[in-house]
Amino acid sequence: MVRIIFKCTIIRDTMTTTASSPGNLFLCGEHAVVYGYPAIICSVEQRTAVTVTRTDNPSIEVTSAEFGTARAKIEERDIMVTTPNDELAIFLDLVRSLGLPSGFTASITSSIPVQSGMSSSTAVLTSFLYALRNEFSLPIEPSSFYDLLLPLQKKVHGGKASGSEIFSSTLGGFHRIERRDGVMESHKLCEHDxxxxxxxxxxxxxxxxxxxxxxxxxxxxxxxxxxxxxxxxxxxxxxxxxxxxxxxxxxxxxxxxxxxxxxxxxxxxxxxxxxxxxxxxxxxxxxxxxxxxxxxxxxxxxxxxxxxxxxxxxxxxxxxxxxxxxxxxxxxxxxxxx
Amino acid sequence: MVRIIFKCTIIRDTMTTTASSPGNLFLCGEHAVVYGYPAIICSVEQRTAVTVTRTDNPSIEVTSAEFGTARAKIEERDIMVTTPNDELAIFLDLVRSLGLPSGFTASITSSIPVQSGMSSSTAVLTSFLYALRNEFSLPIEPSSFYDLLLPLQKKVHGGKASGSEIFSSTLGGFHRIERRDGVMESHKLCEHDxxxxxxxxxxxxxxxxxxxxxxxxxxxxxxxxxxxxxxxxxxxxxxxxxxxxxxxxxxxxxxxxxxxxxxxxxxxxxxxxxxxxxxxxxxxxxxxxxxxxxxxxxxxxxxxxxxxxxxxxxxxxxxxxxxxxxxxxxxxxxxxxx
Known part of the structure; x- marks a missing residue:
């Protein structure tokens, strides 16, 4: 923890934070997990990174090499989209729920192949939230990323998402996941490279x-x-x-x-x-x-x-x-x- | 043959011809055929049908339930596209090579699943050509459909097509196909239902x-x-x-x-x-x-x-x-x- 706080201190002077998150894969148990059996999911050291730079105006700009740019403005604590982008709309949805005091630019880079089953979308959402949290000193603990990101992940996946990847991407290591009483529970086992x-x-x-x-x-x-x-x-x-x-x-x-x-x-x-x-x-x-x-x-x-x-x-x-x-x-x- | 001529006679009175063509599948030898080995391709009694109705004006209209409508006009023996349609453009390319004296409407229906590997595109091109041939009494023998349709099939498949499906779709039955000296040769073996x-x-x-x-x-x-x-x-x-x-x-x-x-x-x-x-x-x-x-x-x-x-x-x-x-x-x- 000390190390992270130290890094944040340096970065706050530059008004820029880069956060990165790992992809995920199933070590074992996929498919059975859908029927109430346990599975182990783990972080993969292929990461997506999001760089957020605070600005002193209400403009928001989110850019991805792959998907282009979305632009918006903060107006009376709401977010008005000025350059819509279907692929990046989910990021503005997240911003809308945070109530930021000023605008920012965010740029996304990734070394996780899209559609490969390594949850690139979860990794980029996690990085984005973590970078905003640090840059704007938002009082959000990583342990509550799950509640903030699950509705968005469901939107990305057309209604269905267990959210297990959010735990794995946020907290790293190996997680045992298991559905109990209709809720997917996640328990961190250990870290090992x-x-x-x-x-x-x-x-x-x-x-x-x-x-x-x-x-x-x-x-x-x-x-x-x-x-x-x-x-x-x-x-x-x-x-x-x-x-x-x-x-x-x-x-x-x-x-x-x-x-x-x-x-x-x-x-x-x-x-x-x-x-x-x-x-x-x-x-x-x-x-x-x-x-x-x-x-x-x-x-x-x-x-x-x-x-x-x-x-x-x-x-x-x-x-x-x-x-x-x-x-x-x-x-x-x-x-x-x- | 008598049966077909009889049908054509009836249909010419109505200025309408419907032609249908079978899909195809590989009975055996696929993949090896790419490396110079023989294969057997055969017609499948799932068919596409094209109904052509001659008109007394220069308008051409090609309609498919799946892909919409393309419209064109005959002007000084050339074909001018008035309603472009990427999926149906290939049909106007074929019309361009035929030099028709008047316009027509054509409607396409198919019971061959698209992208299933049963060559629906070949079957529809073959039916279209056969219906136009009969309706306009064009002097084209089915045995020369191959030469007329191969360039179009290559266009549909992005440059590569053996044309074996044209033989099978046009002539029916079972064909042995084999590449000799760089040319795909097709030899009809028999018909059997x-x-x-x-x-x-x-x-x-x-x-x-x-x-x-x-x-x-x-x-x-x-x-x-x-x-x-x-x-x-x-x-x-x-x-x-x-x-x-x-x-x-x-x-x-x-x-x-x-x-x-x-x-x-x-x-x-x-x-x-x-x-x-x-x-x-x-x-x-x-x-x-x-x-x-x-x-x-x-x-x-x-x-x-x-x-x-x-x-x-x-x-x-x-x-x-x-x-x-x-x-x-x-x-x-x-x-x-x-």
Missing amino acids: LDIVIADTRVHAPTSLTVGYHVPSLIDRRRELVFETFDRIRDITNEAQKALQGGDAHKLGKLINENHHMLQRLGLSHPKLDDCVCEALDAGALGAKLSGSGWGGIMFALVDDEHAEDVRTALERTRATVIATSIGGEGTRVEEHI | LDIVIADTRVHAPTSLTVGYHVPSLIDRRRELVFETFDRIRDITNEAQKALQGGDAHKLGKLINENHHMLQRLGLSHPKLDDCVCEALDAGALGAKLSGSGWGGIMFALVDDEHAEDVRTALERTRATVIATSIGGEGTRVEEHI
């Missing part, structure tokens, strides 16, 4: 196809198979929690392999995901699995120092988009300015 | 992902596996040709099963395709395979009378979009007016 190599298969299927179409059809036809598999995924998740808390990366590798097999059994993988998983394991990964809703998106391989480069090379030969990074590290943070 | 049930998985991957990304990466890494598999696919295609010509649907069923396994081995199937293939076989299909570029799209199951309804029901339980139809029937034809 574990090295992984991610491959983005370039294949993207909407979550609605796996979660809303295939799994329900499978429950209709093979209910026992599905829930036996979910039971095994629950056991894997519980064992993974122990392995994480005990710092046993080898054990964790075996468990994520088994979780991948369970998702294959449910018809939720994809030939390109399986191709990448096989290549990573052949190259010496401790374990490898798809992460997220499946039928495309990303897979990750847990690696040790000795094999990290071999796994990266093997995945690059599949022509997937490859990123060497780590999981389980720091949540939202203020960045020093260069 | 074989009953199939099609399941559209609702998952769509661009052909560029399988043909341009995954297969080349696999050839880089496992050249021998890929070409051994293509060799086996060639043998399957040759055996399928014999089974077709001998009318042996049981043998054909076994061969298409094996072709599906070969595509699985190359990582070109999809869990939902495999799910549908398994359900169809369990319900008594003679054989089942994916058709086309894979990673989604359609699969079909070859069925006998006894099991057709069971297979249909089984596929409907997967929640895919299911169509019971037939393959290998008539090509482009003029339809009676109701």
Whole structure:
């Protein structure tokens, strides 16, 4: 905490704060989590950053290299949009709820591939809120980011969002998530920087196809198979929690392999995901699995120092988009300015 | 032939012709065909129809329920577009090459799902040309549709098209296709109405992902596996040709099963395709395979009378979009007016 306060002090003199937030991925338990089983979500050291600079006038400008610019003005504590931008409207919605005393400029940069299943939208909302909070000394604790951001995340995802990614993005590390009495509960397990190599298969299927179409059809036809598999995924998740808390990366590798097999059994993988998983394991990964809703998106391989480069090379030969990074590290943070 | 001439005579009195053309699917050999191996393509009794009505003025109007309307005028034998429509522009391109003496209205209807891999765009172009040919008594034989339509098909597909679907859509039945000296050659084998049930998985991957990304990466890494598999696919295609010509649907069923396994081995199937293939076989299909570029799209199951309804029901339980139809029937034809 001391370190962060010190950084804030420097930055307040320049009237500029840059905050960054990690992406997220499912270490284990995705899909089963929809049916009340536990899952473990973790931060990924691919981050989005938002730089906020206070101005002494009521103008607001939000810019993203990808989505362009939105402009607005503070008028009698309300926010009047002057340059609308559909993609960036959500940021002005957030500003509207904060009651800022003056305007600002905000610019967004990201190293999280969009639509890859690493929750880039949550990471950018978290960074934006954290940068505004610090720049305007707003009395909002990171632990209450969830309540502020969940309605926005629901808007981004068309009505449905568990909000688990907000905890993970804000607080970092590994979180156990589980739905109890209709509410998704999140419990931080630990922080560990574990090295992984991610491959983005370039294949993207909407979550609605796996979660809303295939799994329900499978429950209709093979209910026992599905829930036996979910039971095994629950056991894997519980064992993974122990392995994480005990710092046993080898054990964790075996468990994520088994979780991948369970998702294959449910018809939720994809030939390109399986191709990448096989290549990573052949190259010496401790374990490898798809992460997220499946039928495309990303897979990750847990690696040790000795094999990290071999796994990266093997995945690059599949022509997937490859990123060497780590999981389980720091949540939202203020960045020093260069 | 007599039947068709008779129909045309009736229709000329009304100044209206409706022509319809079948969709197409790969019975076997897709993917290998890209590397110079043979494949068998066949007509599917899901059709698009185009109704052309001659007018006594120079106005042209092309309407599709899906894509709206394009309007143009004949001026000094050239075609001037008055209501542009990107999706329908290709039809005016075709009209431009025909030199018509007067205008017409054309309306397009289709029972071929778009983007399903059943070549709906080829079927509609073929029907349009056939209806104009009959209505305006143009001296164009169906055998020369290929030369007229290939440039347009290339335009629709962004530069690349083999044109095999034009033969299949125009002439119907089963065609063996094979690239020789850089040219795709097509040879009609036979006509047979074989009953199939099609399941559209609702998952769509661009052909560029399988043909341009995954297969080349696999050839880089496992050249021998890929070409051994293509060799086996060639043998399957040759055996399928014999089974077709001998009318042996049981043998054909076994061969298409094996072709599906070969595509699985190359990582070109999809869990939902495999799910549908398994359900169809369990319900008594003679054989089942994916058709086309894979990673989604359609699969079909070859069925006998006894099991057709069971297979249909089984596929409907997967929640895919299911169509019971037939393959290998008539090509482009003029339809009676109701």
